[in-house]
Amino acid sequence: MLEVRDLRKEFQPLSGQPVVALGSVSFRVEAGQFVSIVGPSGCGKSTLLQCIAGLSRPTAGRVLLHGREVTGPPEGLILLFQEYNKSLMAWRSVLRNVRFGLENRAGMGRAEMDAEARRYIDLVGLKGFEAHYPWELSGGMQQRVAIARALVRHPEVLLMDEPFGSLDALTRIELEDALLRLWESLRATILFVTHDIEEAVYLSDRVYVLSHRPSQVIEEIEVKLERPRNQLTTREDPRFIGARHHIFELISKEMAKA
Amino acid sequence: MARLPAKGVAVLLGCLVLWEVLARKSTALALYFPPASAVLATLATIVGNGELLSHVAASLARFAEGYALAATLAVGAGLCLGLWRPLYALFEPLIELLRPMPSPATIPIAILFLGIGDEMKVAVTVYACSWPILLNTIDGVRSIDPVLMNTAATFRLRPWERFWKVVLPGASPQIVTGLRVSLAIALILVTTSEMIVSNDGLGFYILDRQRSFQIREMYAAIVALAVIGYGLNRLFLAVDGWAMAWHKGLTRKEEIL
Numbered sequence: 186m187l188e189v190r191d192l193r194k195e196f197q198p199l200s201g202q203p204v205v206a207l208g209s210v211s212f213r214v215e216a217g218q219f220v221s222i223v224g225p226s227g228c229g230k231s232t233l234l235q236c237i238a239g240l241s242r243p244t245a246g247r248v249l250l251h252g253r254e255v256t257g258p259p260e261g262l263i264l265l266f267q268e269y270n271k272s273l274m275a276w277r278s279v280l281r282n283v284r285f286g287l288e289n290r291a292g293m294g295r296a297e298m299d300a301e302a303r304r305y306i307d308l309v310g311l312k313g314f315e316a317h318y319p320w321e322l323s324g325g326m327q328q329r330v331a332i333a334r335a336l337v338r339h340p341e342v343l344l345m346d347e348p349f350g351s352l353d354a355l356t357r358i359e360l361e362d363a364l365l366r367l368w369e370s371l372r373a374t375i376l377f378v379t380h381d382i383e384e385a386v387y388l389s390d391r392v393y394v395l396s397h398r399p400s401q402v403i404e405e406i407e408v409k410l411e412r413p414r415n416q417l418t419t420r421e422d423p424r425f426i427g428a429r430h431h432i433f434e435l436i437s438k439e440m441a442k443a
Numbered sequence: 444m445a446r447l448p449a450k451g452v453a454v455l456l457g458c459l460v461l462w463e464v465l466a467r468k469s470t471a472l473a474l475y476f477p478p479a480s481a482v483l484a485t486l487a488t489i490v491g492n493g494e495l496l497s498h499v500a501a502s503l504a505r506f507a508e509g510y511a512l513a514a515t516l517a518v519g520a521g522l523c524l525g526l527w528r529p530l531y532a533l534f535e536p537l538i539e540l541l542r543p544m545p546s547p548a549t550i551p552i553a554i555l556f557l558g559i560g561d562e563m564k565v566a567v568t569v570y571a572c573s574w575p576i577l578l579n580t581i582d583g584v585r586s587i588d589p590v591l592m593n594t595a596a597t598f599r600l601r602p603w604e605r606f607w608k609v610v611l612p613g614a615s616p617q618i619v620t621g622l623r624v625s626l627a628i629a630l631i632l633v634t635t636s637e638m639i640v641s642n643d644g645l646g647f648y649i650l651d652r653q654r655s656f657q658i659r660e661m662y663a664a665i666v667a668l669a670v671i672g673y674g675l676n677r678l679f680l681a682v683d684g685w686a687m688a689w690h691k692g693l694t695r696k697e698e699i700l
């Protein structure tokens with residue numbers, strides 16, 4: 186359903202040679218899948234998501250959603266930014282931030298939107314904080330607001346850019362499982378960028394490994410672990426450990442090249 | 444609203460006492476420098492008998508008209524210039540040239556075109572007030588985080604929704620800063636233009652009393668002007684504190700970090 190074909194992106198810095206962030210990236214994501222992308226830092230993961238979300242024009246190559254080329258932000262696709270704290274509206278309460286996800290939807294009354302927003306605030310574990318402002322919340326809580334705001338809209342495709350990167354281990358575990366539950370109940374397609382190999386394997390049906398800049402997909406790993414996954418037993422499964430080792434070696438080789 | 448700090452009030456009262464003592468001691472200056480108590484008594488009198496009120500009303504009417512017009516025009520223009528870089532590039536040299544010019548220099552031109560009536564005074568007030576509002580609004584729009592604009596894009600906001608829901612609130616703290624700076628400027632321009640040519644208003648009254656050697660009345664009106672400026676500022680801060688509570692909270696948090 187989502188297809189990335191020979192995507193290339195060059196940046197012209199203020200001084201010096203152009204930077205080729207994406208060399209030639211190609212992959213597919215099937216409807217309803219949970220797919221992760223891992224790669225060394227600076228290899229162009231955020232750039233890739235921005236191109237897919239129609240926020241940045243690729244230098245060459247195409248992004249196809251349902252066979253149609255993406256030229257601007259497509260309907261039914263939401264990007265969750267790496268800088269989630271900057272993506273929240275400081276002048277809106279948690280409730281109004283989450284409601285923002287519904288506001289330009291036709292045919293929904295204010296009360297209906299608020300009820301939906303409350304439901305999702307509840308689902309991400311922020312009940313009781315509806316009237317708080319984003320800057321009154323911790324980083325993990327802010328991230329939950331951003332997630333609720335995206336999910337309340339029932340996007341068909343959700344692009345997540347290192348959403349749990351700056352969270353402590355316990356919050357991370359909690360949010361990983363909450364995300365999986367929501368993903369299963371919403372039947373959305375998720376493309377998840379992370380630098381955490383274990384997280385990628387734990388969450389995904391499939392993991393794409395990107396090379397160092399100029400990046401391309403160097404390997405596609407199917408993760409055939411049962412769902413629902415479990416933080417203890419899944420992570421102890423030999424197949425989990427095998428996938429982790431394999432990806433770790435691939436990325437180590439890439440880092441060594443840099 | 445923040446309350447007046449006790450120490451600050453003490454310094455203020457101290458100055459008043461100093462004024463009183465100095466004025467009483469030097470008989471030579473008595474004519475030009477009446478004691479504080481005499482000035483305040485005169486103020487009470489001219490407020491009580493209504494002499495001052497018509498002038499205050501005239502000045503405040505000009506102030507309100509000029510300030511409101513400037514706010515509307517400059518915020519509107521600033522939003523357009525901030526959002527659209529080619530437009531700004533077009534106007535930048537003009538803005539950079541006019542901005543540092545002292546605004547009272549426009550009074551003679553305004554007199555040529557608009558005569559000596561209210562239109563002239565309002566026009567120079569609008570001109571002078573517009574600069575801080577315009578420049579702050581442009582800056583406010585530009586300093587909105589690109590992540591926020593991209594968020595608006597990924598949620599597929601239409602241009603006018605982007606404007607109402609992201610650009611305007613995002614730039615509002617800076618717009619408010621501009622509005623606050625212009626508050627004092629408006630009062631300055633109203634008073635100055637009234638001093639140059641007018642037959643009512645506080646500026647006129649102050650200069651007129653000075654020329655007719657009613658020095659106590661002159662000082663009393665100056666005190667009234669200071670109090671009005673203070674009151675307007677407090678009113679502004681009260682509205683600001685209510686409307687921009689989120690920004691106060693946000694910046695307070697950043698101070699701690």
Ligand SMILES: Nc1ncnc2c1ncn2[C@@H]1O[C@H](COP(=O)(O)OP(=O)(O)OP(=O)(O)O)[C@@H](O)[C@H]1O
Pocket residue numbers: 196197198204206225226227228229230231232233267380398
């Ligand atoms: N606006 C830009 N101008 C110039 N170069 C840019 C720009 N944006 C990104 N780059 C370059 O493109 C490369 C990829 O950046 P990107 O943010 O996509 O990396 P990333 O894989 O998301 O990294 P991280 O894991 O640290 O988030 C970087 O080397 C960066 O220097």
Ligand SMILES: [Mg+2]
Pocket residue numbers: 230231232267346
């Ligand atoms: Mg990134």
